[in-house]
Amino acid sequence: MNFIFASDSFKGSLSSEKIGQILENELKSIAPTAKSKTFLIADGGEGTLDAFMVKKGARRVEVTVSDPLFRKIKASYVTFDKTAVVSMSEASGLTLLQKSEQIPLNTTTYGTGELILDALKNGYRDIVVAIGGSATNDGGTGCMQALGVKFLDTNGNIVQGIGKNLSKIAKIDTSCLVSTAKEAKFTVMCDVTNPLTGENGATYVYGPQKGATPEIANELESGMINYASVIKKDLGIVANSIVGGGAAGGIGCALSVFLGGKMTSGIETLLDLVDFDKALENADYVISGEGRIDSQSASGKVIYGIGKRCKEKNVPLICISGCLGDGYEKAYDIGVTKIYTLVGNGVTVDEAISNAEAVYRTRAKEMILDIIK
Numbered sequence: 123m124n125f126i127f128a129s130d131s132f133k134g135s136l137s138s139e140k141i142g143q144i145l146e147n148e149l150k151s152i153a154p155t156a157k158s159k160t161f162l163i164a165d166g167g168e169g170t171l172d173a174f175m176v177k178k179g180a181r182r183v184e185v186t187v188s189d190p191l192f193r194k195i196k197a198s199y200v201t202f203d204k205t206a207v208v209s210m211s212e213a214s215g216l217t218l219l220q221k222s223e224q225i226p227l228n229t230t231t232y233g234t235g236e237l238i239l240d241a242l243k244n245g246y247r248d249i250v251v252a253i254g255g256s257a258t259n260d261g262g263t264g265c266m267q268a269l270g271v272k273f274l275d276t277n278g279n280i281v282q283g284i285g286k287n288l289s290k291i292a293k294i295d296t297s298c299l300v301s302t303a304k305e306a307k308f309t310v311m312c313d314v315t316n317p318l319t320g321e322n323g324a325t326y327v328y329g330p331q332k333g334a335t336p337e338i339a340n341e342l343e344s345g346m347i348n349y350a351s352v353i354k355k356d357l358g359i360v361a362n363s364i365v366g367g368g369a370a371g372g373i374g375c376a377l378s379v380f381l382g383g384k385m386t387s388g389i390e391t392l393l394d395l396v397d398f399d400k401a402l403e404n405a406d407y408v409i410s411g412e413g414r415i416d417s418q419s420a421s422g423k424v425i426y427g428i429g430k431r432c433k434e435k436n437v438p439l440i441c442i443s444g445c446l447g448d449g450y451e452k453a454y455d456i457g458v459t460k461i462y463t464l465v466g467n468g469v470t471v472d473e474a475i476s477n478a479e480a481v482y483r484t485r486a487k488e489m490i491l492d493i494i495k
Contacts, residue, residue, distance in 0.1 A: 123494070125149060128161040128398070130412040130424040131169065132444050135478035138169060141442075144306065144479065145409060148486045152183040153494050159401050163410075163424055166311045166388045167255025168217065170209040177202040177398050183244070187213045187236040190229035190257040199237050205395070206241035210234040210370060211255035214264075216332060219257050224333030226342060227286040231373050235268025242302040245429040250391065251377060252311040253370035259285045259329055259342050261318070261349045262376025273379055279493045285371075288345025294356045308383035310414045311391045313423065315452035316368035318361045318375045319346050324368035332371070346372060353379060389427030398428075402435050407493060411442040417449025420456050429457030440493075442485050444474055462489050 129141045142160035149156055164170040174180055180202040190213075194396050197212040211217070216224065234251075238334065241249055241439045258264070264283030272295040275283050281287040317323050325343040327335070334342060349372075350361040359379050361367055366385045368376035368459030373378055377383035393399070402408070412419065420427040432439040438459045445465040453461065464474040464481045474481050 123153065123156045124404050124406050125156060125158040125462070126161065126401055126408045127158055128163055128336070128408060128410050128428055128444065130163045130410070132413040132478060135393070135413075135444075136482060138164060140479065141411070141482065143485050145486055148483065148490055152487065152490050156494075161396055161398060161401075163389070163392065164252075164254075166209070166252035166313065167211045168215065170211070170252040170254065170311075171198065171200045171207060173392055174200045174202070174207050174395060179277065180201065182234065182241070185237060187233035187239045188230070189218045189233055190214050191223060192220070192230060192232065195233070197233060197237060199241055201241070201244075201246060204246060205250060206244075206246035207250045207252065207395075208234065208237045208241060209252040209254075211252075213237055213299050214258050215255045216257040217255065224257060225338070226257070226329055226332045226334050226371065227338055228284055229258045229332070230260055230264030230282070230284045231256070231262055231371070232257045232264035232268050232283055234373070235265035238265070238303075239268055239300065242300065242306060246307060247302075247306040248309075249306050250309045250311060250395070251383065252388065253373055253377075254311075254388070256370040256373065257332055258373070259325055259332060259334065259346075259371035261288055261324075261346055261371070262373035263288065263349070265373055266299075266376050266380050267382075269303050270300045271296050272298060285342050285345065288342070288349045291349055291352050294352055294370050296357070299380065303381055308377060308381045310366070310374060310377050310383040310385050310389060311388040312366045312369045312374055312385045313388045314369050317366050318350055318364065318367040318372055319343065320362070322368075322373040327368070328371065385425065393427055393431065399431060399435075402431060402437055405437050407438045408432050408437055409442065409489070410439060413444040414447050415441060415443040415450045415453050416447025417452055420452040425458065426456050427451055429453070431457075433457035440489060442482065442489060444478075445471065
């Protein structure tokens with residue numbers, strides 16, 4: 123009997139890696155002759171690089187780059203074959219800042235650009251950029267500055283790529299964009315469709331998560347509108363027409379406008395690059411899950427991506443979820459055959475969170491016993 127374990131993390135309680143370990147241990151204890159393969163699953167933020175390390179020949183490349191406040195830190199990207207995977211959480215992530223430092227007026231994506239630049243210098247021309255977990259709302263200007271794009275004020279002076287300077291941009295000069303970037307193909311792992319500006323845009327939807335007060339959000343939005351107008355004036359591109367342009371504080375827009383980046387589903391990109399379909403050919407069961415399964419789970423997230431592939435191969439997909447939300451039944455339409463939850467059977471939400479590892483282990487044991495009996 124062959125199993126694939128590929129669960130998303132339960133935010134704030136269990137990582138994808140820990141879930142995989144629990145499933146492996148319980149399977150070995152209950153059915154020692156069964157085989158399993160574990161895939162780490164990430165949404166583009168922390169843990170994304172680990173998910174790609176299953177690739178044969180994958181290695182981490184460590185670089186000194188700028189953090190969201192331009193302090194020098196060590197960050198890394200992953201390479202395999204001719205591909206380099208850059209996760210912006212490594213250099214521009216919210217977790218790199220203390221709570222008091224989380225002010226998106228001051229933060230930059232410059233370090234993410236430095237990671238991309240290093241990958242280009244090392245000869246990689248197939249660049250995947252995962253844009254989750256950012257601390258930034260600079261429209262990706264910092265990232266592009268690291269790659270040679272110049273953002274100028276009305277006096278022709280270069281303005282630093284941070285959130286509060288978006289309102290100062292009067293001209294964009296792409297003539298010094300590094301030539302290697304023009305030769306590369308950029309794939310952007312992005313699971314949101316938010317535009318650059320507006321009530322559903324980068325600032326108002328995600329700014330508060332990064333420390334933006336209503337006053338700061340209004341200032342950032344004003345700057346982002348100016349940025350979009352200059353993109354239209356100088357480059358002839360309507361920024362708000364880019365689906366997902368508002369992702370990660372607007373870096374989605376920048377990667378598309380300046381590098382021709384193609385927005386793709388994060389989970390689909392991950393599954394393709396780690397050869398999930400090949401592993402699926404020999405699988406009898408796939409075990410996945412996420413913290414909460416609801417109607418959104420069937421709309422491009424982890425369960426959707428895995429479920430679609432399991433359905434095509436007629437492989438049963440069983441999920442262990444923290445809890446269920448409205449519309450969870452839609453998961454059955456996309457390939458899920460059974461769902462176990464941590465909450466229930468006498469376990470409250472608070473208990474499931476505070477004692478997640480033990481509760482998950484109990485549910486995993488129940489699930490495996492149900493399969494093999």
